[in-house]
Structures are given as C-alpha cells and as structure tokens.
Amino acid sequence: MRIMWNRLSSALLVLCAASFITFTLARVIPSDPALAYIGPKATAADSAKLRITLGLDQPIPIQYFKYVWQTLNGNWGYSLSTKQPVLQEIIDRLPATLELIFFAMSFAVIFGVVMGVYAAKYRGRFQDSVIRILAIAGVSMPAFWLGLLLQMLFAGRLAWFPATGQFDIELKYDNPITKVTGFPVFDSIITGNFAATMNGLHHMVLPALTLSAYSFGLLSRMARANLLEVMSQDYIKVARAYGLSERLVFFKLALRNALPPIVTVTGLSTAYLITGTFFVEQVYNWPGIGSFAVNSLLSIDYPAIMGITLLAAIGYLVINFIVDLIHAKMDPRVWMR
Amino acid sequence: MKIKFSNLSFLFKDKLTTFATLMMSIFIGAALFGPWIAPFPHEGAGQTNIDNIYIGPGWHHLLGTDELGRDLLSRIIYGARPALLIALAVVGFAAVIGTLLGLIAGYRGGWIDNAIMRVSELFLSFPPLLLSLVAVTFLGPGLMNALIALIISWWPWYARLIRVESHIIRTRPYVEISAAMGVPDRIIIVRHILRNVTTPLIVQIAADLGTVILAAGSLAFIGLGAQPPAADWGLMVAQGRNLIFDQWWISTFSGLAIFLAVLSFNIIGDALRDHFDPRIARQ
Numbered sequence: 001m002r003i004m005w006n007r008l009s010s011a012l013l014v015l016c017a018a019s020f021i022t023f024t025l026a027r028v029i030p031s032d033p034a035l036a037y038i039g040p041k042a043t044a045a046d047s048a049k050l051r052i053t054l055g056l057d058q059p060i061p062i063q064y065f066k067y068v069w070q071t072l073n074g075n076w077g078y079s080l081s082t083k084q085p086v087l088q089e090i091i092d093r094l095p096a097t098l099e100l101i102f103f104a105m106s107f108a109v110i111f112g113v114v115m116g117v118y119a120a121k122y123r124g125r126f127q128d129s130v131i132r133i134l135a136i137a138g139v140s141m142p143a144f145w146l147g148l149l150l151q152m153l154f155a156g157r158l159a160w161f162p163a164t165g166q167f168d169i170e171l172k173y174d175n176p177i178t179k180v181t182g183f184p185v186f187d188s189i190i191t192g193n194f195a196a197t198m199n200g201l202h203h204m205v206l207p208a209l210t211l212s213a214y215s216f217g218l219l220s221r222m223a224r225a226n227l228l229e230v231m232s233q234d235y236i237k238v239a240r241a242y243g244l245s246e247r248l249v250f251f252k253l254a255l256r257n258a259l260p261p262i263v264t265v266t267g268l269s270t271a272y273l274i275t276g277t278f279f280v281e282q283v284y285n286w287p288g289i290g291s292f293a294v295n296s297l298l299s300i301d302y303p304a305i306m307g308i309t310l311l312a313a314i315g316y317l318v319i320n321f322i323v324d325l326i327h328a329k330m331d332p333r334v335w336m337r
Numbered sequence: 338m339k340i341k342f343s344n345l346s347f348l349f350k351d352k353l354t355t356f357a358t359l360m361m362s363i364f365i366g367a368a369l370f371g372p373w374i375a376p377f378p379h380e381g382a383g384q385t386n387i388d389n390i391y392i393g394p395g396w397h398h399l400l401g402t403d404e405l406g407r408d409l410l411s412r413i414i415y416g417a418r419p420a421l422l423i424a425l426a427v428v429g430f431a432a433v434i435g436t437l438l439g440l441i442a443g444y445r446g447g448w449i450d451n452a453i454m455r456v457s458e459l460f461l462s463f464p465p466l467l468l469s470l471v472a473v474t475f476l477g478p479g480l481m482n483a484l485i486a487l488i489i490s491w492w493p494w495y496a497r498l499i500r501v502e503s504h505i506i507r508t509r510p511y512v513e514i515s516a517a518m519g520v521p522d523r524i525i526i527v528r529h530i531l532r533n534v535t536t537p538l539i540v541q542i543a544a545d546l547g548t549v550i551l552a553a554g555s556l557a558f559i560g561l562g563a564q565p566p567a568a569d570w571g572l573m574v575a576q577g578r579n580l581i582f583d584q585w586w587i588s589t590f591s592g593l594a595i596f597l598a599v600l601s602f603n604i605i606g607d608a609l610r611d612h613f614d615p616r617i618a619r620q
Contacts, residue, residue, distance in 0.1 A: 014462045021459065021468075025475055133353065136607070140600040144553055144558045145574055145592030148581050152589070156582040274464040279555055283578075294559050297474045309463070309471055316464045 006247035007324060010315050018313040019071065023064050023307045071310070077303030081295065086307035089292060094311075095183040096166055097281070097288030101273050103208035108215035109266055115216075116223025117255065123228060131220060138217025143276055145283050147210040154206060164285035167199050175199075207284045211276050215269035222265040226258040260331045267323030271316050347473065347612040348605065357604035364598050367417035374414060381411030383566045391584050401586040404576065409587060413594045415568035420598060424549040427487040428542050434488070435495020436538065441525060442496065443503030453499065457493035466490070466552055473561045480569070485529045487552055491545070498541055502534045505572040536613050547602030554595045571593045 051057050055066060070076075076086040119131040155163035162168070166184065171177075175195040180187045185204070188196035230236065231254050239249045281290030289308065296304035348358045367374065375381040376399070388405035394401040400409040442453040460468060473486035506512060513531050516522075556562035557571025565572065570591050577587025 017459045018462050021463075022471070025471055027409070085577070088342065129353070136603055137596075137600060140547060140551070140603050141597060142554050142571075142592055142595050142599070144555065145588070145596060148574070148588050148592065152581045152585050156585075159500060271464050275466040275470070279558065281561060293470075297470055298560055300474060302475075304469060305474065306522070309467060312464050312467050313462055315464065 004325075007321060011321060014317060015313065016068075017191060019068060019310055020064065022309040022313075023067050025309075030311075048081075058248055070285075076307045079296070079304040080195055080301040081299050081304070086303050089252075089304065090289065090307055092313055093287060093289045093292050095181075095186075096286060098276050098284060099183055099185050100204070100277060100280070100288060101270065104211035104273060104276075105203050105215065105266070105270055107208055107212040108219055108269065111212075112216045112219025113223045113262060116220040117124040119209065119220065119224045120227035120231070121250070128224075131224070135217040135220045138213045138215075138220075141213050142279075143210055143213065144283050146213055146242075147207070147280055150206045150210055151158060151283070162203050166203050166287055168203075171199050202315055207280050210283070211273055211280045214272055214276060215266075218265055218269045218272075220263065223258065223262055226261050227254060230254045230258045240253055260327055262324055263326050263330065267319050267326075270319050274312050274315055346606050350608060354604055354608045357601035357608075360597050360601040361605060364417050364601070366423065367414045368421045371414045371418055371476040374550070375408075375411035377408035380407035381415040381516070381568060383407070383568065391580075393584075394586050400590045401584070403587050404580070404584075409573075409590055412568045412573060413570065413591060415572045416573065416591070416594065417598075419567065419569055420550050420553070421562065423480070423484055423487075423553045424546045424602075425483055427491055427549045427553070428545050429538065430488045431491035431545075432495050432538060432542055435497075436499045436534070437491040438492070439499025440495040440503050440530060440534075443500040444507055444522070444526060444530065446504075450500070453496060457496045460490060460493040461497075463490070466476060466555065469552065470555065473556060478561045478564060480563040480567065483556045486556070487549060491549070494545075495538075495541065498537060499534055502537050503530045506530050506533045524543070538611045540613055543602070543606035545606075547599040547606065550595060550602065551599050570598075 055063060058066075074087055076090070078084065079086050079089055082089060087330070100224045115131045115134070119128045122128050151163050167177075175193055177184055177188050177193055177196050178191045180190060184195060185200040187193075188200060231250075236249060236254060239253055240246075244253075277286075277288060277290035278293050280286065281288050282294045285291065289311070292304070293308045295301070295310060347354075349355045371381065374380045378388055384407070386402070386455045389398075389402050390404060390506065392402040392406075398408050398410070400413065403409055403412065438453050438457070442450040469483075469486040469492040472489050474481040476486060506529060510524060515525055515529065518545050553562055554571030554574070555601050557569050558575045560575065561571035563572050574592035574595070577584065577589075579587050582617070596598035
C-alpha cells in the first residue's frame with residue numbers, strides 16, 4: 001500500500017507542476033490573454049478594464065493560485081471561440097474520443113499481441129519478416145496520412161465505409177440515441193438501438209484503424225521481443241527437457257511471463273493515442289476532444305488550450321497509474337520495491 | 338565500446354536494411370542536390386504554373402502537379418532539405434542540451450541532480466508532442482518556432498538517458514580511483530564519462546531522427562509548422578487534403594515521402610542499435 005501512496009503523492013506533485021506549466025505558457029509567452037479575449041481592435045481603456053476583471057493586474061503567483069482554486073472548483077474558464085464553459089465542452093466531447101481510443105486500443109492490443117506471438121513462434125521465417133515490416137511501418141506511418149489514404153480507398157473508391165463523422169446525420173431523426181452515460185455507441189447498445197450501434201461501429205472502423213497503427217507496431221515488436229527473451233531462459237529449457245508439450249510451454253509458461261512488459265507498453269502507447277486523436281479526429285471530422293483541441297490551438301483559444309492540456313496531463317497520469325497497478329498485480333516483485 | 342565507422346556493413350545486413358539505406362541515400366541526395374536533380378527546379382522552388390494545374394501522374398509529370406500547377410516530384414525533392422534539416426537540428430540541440438544537463442546531474446548528484454531531474458520529469462509528464470503543440474501555438478506558427486517547440490519537448494529524454502549512463506560510469510572503480518587521485522572533474526567528464534556515453538547517445542539519436550520528421554510533419558499538417566509557399570511535406574499533405582478523392586496524388590505522394598523517410602530512419606536506427614549494443618537488441 002505504501003508504494004501506492006508514494007505514487008499518488010508524486011502524481012499530485014506532477015499535476016501541480018503540470019498546471020503551473022500550462023498556466024505559465026498561457027500568461028508569460030508573447031500573446032496577451034486580455035488581447036486574445038477582447039480582440040485586437042479594443043481601445044486601451046477597455047483592455048485595461050478587462051485586465052482588472054480577468055485579474056491580470058495581480059501578481060503572477062496570486063493569479064496562479066486563483067487559477068488552481070477555480071480549476072478545482074470546476075471553473076475552467078470560457079472558450080474564446082465557442083463562448084461555452086471549457087469544462088462543459090470537454091465533458092460533451094470526451095465520450096466520443098474515449099470510444100475511439102477504446103476501439104483503437106482494442107485493435108492494437110489484439111492484432112499486436114497476436115502478431116507478435118506469431119512472429120516469435122516463426123522466428124527468422126517468412127512470417128516473421130512480414131510482421132516485422134508491418135510493425136515498423138506502423139510506427140513510421142504519419143496518422144494523418146494513413147487516415148487520408150484509408151478515406152480515399154475505403155470511403156471514396158470502394159465506398160465500404162463512411163468518410164467522416166461519428167454517425168450518419170439522418171440517424172438523429174430516424175433512430176435517435178437515448179442519452180444514458182453520454183457514450184454514444186455504448187448508449188446505443190444498452191438501449192437496444194441496433195441501427196445506431198451498427199451505424200456507429202461502421203463509422204468507427206476507419207478512424208480506429210488509423211489511430212491504432214502506431215500502437216500496433218509498438219506492441220507487436222514488444223510482444224515478439226519479450227517472448228523471445230523469455231523463451232531463451234533456463235526454466236523453459238527445463239520444461240522442454242521434461243517433455244512438456246510445446247503448446248503448453250509456449251502459451252502457459254512463456255506467454256504468461258512475457259505479458260507484464262506488454263502491459264507497460266500498452267499503457268505507454270495509449271498515452272501516444274491521446275495526441276494521436278488530434279490528427280485522426282481532424283481528418284475524420286470526429287466530434288471529440290482531438291478536433292476541439294486542434295481548433296483551439298489554431299485560434300489561440302487559450303482557456304480551451306489550458307483545459308485540454310491539463311486534461312491530457314491528467315489522462316497521462318491516470319494511465320501510468322493504472323499500468324503500475326496492473327503491473328504490480330501481475331508481477332508480485334513490483335510490490336517489494 | 339569504441340565506435341568504428343570504418344565498417345558500415347551493418348547498413349546492408351539484410352534486404353530491409355539495404356532498402357532503408359538506399360532510400361536514405363536518395364533523401365540525402367535530394368536534400369543536397371535538389372535544385373540540380375529536380376525535373377522542374379523553378380516549380381520546386383515555388384514558381385506557379387497555372388496552365389498545368391491538377392495534371393495526374395504521367396510521363397511528363399511523374400507524380401502529377403499540384404493546385405498551382407507545380408510539378409509534385411520537384412516539390413517533394415525540394416521538401417527533403419527542410420525535413421532533414423529540422424530532424425538534425427531538433428535532435429542535435431536536444432542532444433546537446435540534454436547531454437550537458439544529464440552529465441551535470443549524473444556527475445554532481447545531490448540537489449542539482451534532483452533539480453534537473455524534477456524539471457525534466459515535469460516536461461515528460463505531458464503526453465508526447467502535446468507540449469510542442471501548445472508551445473508552437475503560443476510562439477506563433479512557423480518552421481523556426483516548430484523547431485524550438487520540438488526541442489523543448491525533446492531534451493528531457495536525453496537528459497534522463499545521459500544522467501543514468503553517466504551515473505553508472507561515475508561509480509565504476511576506475512573512475513572513482515581517478516577522482517581520488519586528483520584528476521580534475523572536467524578531465525574525468527570528458528575522458529571517461531563523455532566517451533562512454535557516446536554509444537547510447539548515437540543509438541538514441543538514430544532512433545529519434547525519424548520520430549522528429551514525423552512530429553514536424555504532424556505540426557505542419559495541422560497548420561502550425563512550415564507555412565505556404567514552403568515546400569514542406571506535411572504542409573503539402575494538408576494542402577491536398579480536401580482533394581483526396583479526386584486529385585489523390587498530392588497528399589498521397591507527399592505523405593509517402595514522410596513515411597519513407599521515417600521508415601528508413603527507423604530501420605537504420607534499429608540496425609545501428611543492434612550493431613553497437615547487442616545487449617539491447619535482444620530485448
């Protein structure tokens with residue numbers, strides 16, 4: 001338990017620091033927040049008044065503590081471009097992004113681990129080199145380019161999948177989704193809205209595939225390498241010498257011990273997906289945090305940028321924390337450290 | 338662990354690596370001699386040719402022409418220079434800053450080690466690329482600012498790597514004995530520590546070059562990197578984005594250039610790592 005408290009306290013420290021960085025970036029760097037708020041044509045008197053209203057005339061440390069206090073109280077400021085509360089925008093858009101990440105990660109874990117295991121089993125053979133090329137291509141592929149290619153081929157030429165969006169526009173009128181949890185595809189499943197589920201999954205395929213390419217590459221490489229590492233150890237040789245079946249040795253003894261590092265990489269690559277969604281959502285017009293983030297960045301919507309950055313840092317921390325927990329659960333030695 | 342570059346056979350050790358080495362030579366050739374090898378050098382440099390817009394790939398224009406009638410192949414050849422330069426600059430600066438701080442932290446230890454490491458952990462507590470995106474937004478879009486923004490989020494990796502390595506070497510008996518014998522710090526740092534961290538440093542640099550090209554391309558794609566009329570691969574993908582269903586070649590080939598460059602850097606990075614450090618290669 002102590003290790004958990006240590007992790008938690010250091011996580012809090014990182015979060016404080018992360019909020020400080022986002023705060024500093026928005027205040028200290030050239031663009032004046034008051035000017036961004038009111039627009040370049042405001043009179044000097046107006047912008048001075050606004051500086052007082054926004055609290056920008058106060059010393060930076062006081063501004064920072066006020067920012068932290070307000071953030072903790074759920075006041076994340078107002079987006080300059082949509083004029084809505086940033087927290088509300090984030091809450092509205094987060095489910096779409098989380099669903100995308102969930103499907104992308106599922107693709108990546110299933111295909112990555114299976115292919116990694118397969119490559120390890122056929123080490124040095126033809127299958128191994130094909131998977132190696134696929135894996136290294138996955139980590140080298142610009143997500144935005146892959147997205148465009150898949151759009152062109154599977155949405156344009158072949159017309160198998162829709163090119164953009166999360167649902168067909170008509171769905172809103174034909175089979176509207178009852179909001180339960182806010183997660184659209186999940187809600188459509190639990191409310192038994194079959195048409196909406198199918199429509200949502202149909203829209204999900206291309207973006208999720210695009211987003212998963214990097215993690216797939218990373219995972220299959222890791223899975224292969226770990227499995228080979230474990231397979232070279234003495235206890236595997238002993239098991240084989242005792243005449244245990246190859247299947248038993250491979251799946252029960254080797255794979256099980258190769259899993260903990262794979263969990264770590266899964267967590268790490270989920271973190272990559274956070275920024276990955278920025279580009280994928282941009283290409284597929286996905287109504288999530290990623291496209292909101294890109295639009296905020298392009299319009300220097302600093303309250304939104306600060307909110308998204310903080311959210312991403314929290315997400316990153318949570319993922320790392322969960323990975324540590326799972327890792328500890330799978331490998332008891334971690335608790336001892 | 339001394340590095341010999343006389344034996345470069347590892348660059349041709351298998352078909353994939355040979356392919357990557359050839360691709361890389363082509364990109365370096367394009368970056369160095371672009372104006373001489375591009376079929377339409379003026380168009381590569383940005384001169385428009387409105388009579389020729391949207392010509393599909395064919396004999397005269399191998400990869401077609403873009404929305405301003407410029408030969409796409411020439412544009413892509415011209416794009417090689419900024420792509421490679423930004424990769425070298427980002428990794429170079431990040432490596433220098435990170436190595437310096439990592440050396441100080443690992444060698445000195447104590448509060449200064451703590452301070453440097455806490456700060457770099459701070460930078461690493463954001464998801465990859467996010468800090469660069471935010472920084473370039475506040476600095477203002479552009480190639481130079483994208484470069485600075487990428488360095489900001491890249492140096493901590495080097496600081497951490499070098500700190501660990503130099504800390505290990507610092508506590509080796511022969512280094513401790515030299516220190517006890519009164520060898521000045523700077524000589525120990527240069528002669529023992531710096532020399533011994535070169536291998537992990539080179540392996541890391543090779544692995545990062547491709548990632549930086551990818552990151553710079555991503556920034557340019559959403560409009561925060563190079564600005565028109567620059568011949569920049571990421572920017573060219575963005576410009577062809579809305580034409581992808583009809584004038585598919587613009588985004589496809591520009592992105593292919595990014596993909597092939599990153600791919601060959603990554604494959605060569607792997608080969609380099611296996612060559613210099615077989616211990617890591619197994620894992």
